[in-house]
Amino acid sequence: MTLDLETARTIVSAARAHGRDNGFKPLTVVVLDAGGHVVAVEREDGSSTRRFEIAHGKAHGAISLGLGSRALMARAEQQPYFIAAATSAVGGSLVPVPGGVLVRDPSGALLGAVGVSGETSDNDEAAAVAGVEAAGLTPQVD
Template identity: 45%
Template sequence: MSALILAQAQAIVAGALADARAQGLKPLSVIVLDGGGHPIAFAREDGASFARLDIARAKAAGALAMDADTSVLAERAKGNPVFFQSVSVVLEGRIAFSPGGMLVKSEGQIVGAVGISGDTGENDEAAARAGIAAAGL
């Protein structure tokens, strides 16, 4: 498969939110971007602040831009802050160095990314992982 389709993106969102509710996480915002960074599906749970969707999008976009999950980028940024500050400027702030942005792959190829915000970065990432798994990717 060369592209992420709407049904898969919706399955990622639904799977992530179902996992979050099962784990008792705070209200989340979830967004799925295609490989070109365009939104396919998104949701903001009741109680999630208005900025959460923008943060989730920055996580997903940052993962796509740098070909790495944001948990990896956060670790890399610790050792090279000047470079990553420059990346943030180049991307006009559309990158977040916190776990919760994950690449979506199919047959080893990057087809998109999911970004989640609302709980701790680690919990956001766990929900993203669950969503990706729920979509069979």
Template identity: 50%
Template structure:
């Protein structure tokens, strides 16, 4: 189970990593395993659509069972799949930055979505945040961190 305290720590860690990387202002959404928003943080200066984008990255990862980077890859390979995703009312955002959160046993407990900088930076902030709070991110932290 993903607690409010863990979700808050995830969001704080993602924002801290963005600051460390000198990223553009970020928005972070943390969803529980049922796709419900637990926390959404928007830094001053982060665009007004960023909460929906961050949530869509996380929601798509949860809904499809793989990271939003994987969702983007599937959309590129299968355009009809992407069209079907559009029928979700825009809830799925096929761009890196949505990361599944697993326990050490491999159970999915939620997802984190980050939006505000380029998608690779968004994703890196999400992955590092997950590892900092003791969860297993998917995709995992690349070798060399």
């Protein structure tokens, strides 16, 4: 069970709408499947050059360790050397601040992850959550 492209498009669209409705800066939204592979990406006009890589790192860190990126931030504050080591172990893409959210179906099965970057980390996370909920799925932020 994984995240199909139509669901991913719904998540991207609703996350962007949340940003627009709340006056956020331009967002980049990345959706990964349960294996951690890219399904859909949109980077809004005015985003800086590497926002894909930042948003990807939030989602990829989350799916790699099975935790929302807010939990990875807590771990980074307690044990920065663990997060540095895990980043290296997973190949370099792990960004431990809010905005990387696991996606679960109503039964709790893990479908994938969403990463958002462009605003404050809290607002990035809110956009990701709004996207997941718009698809009728359950976000896990930590």
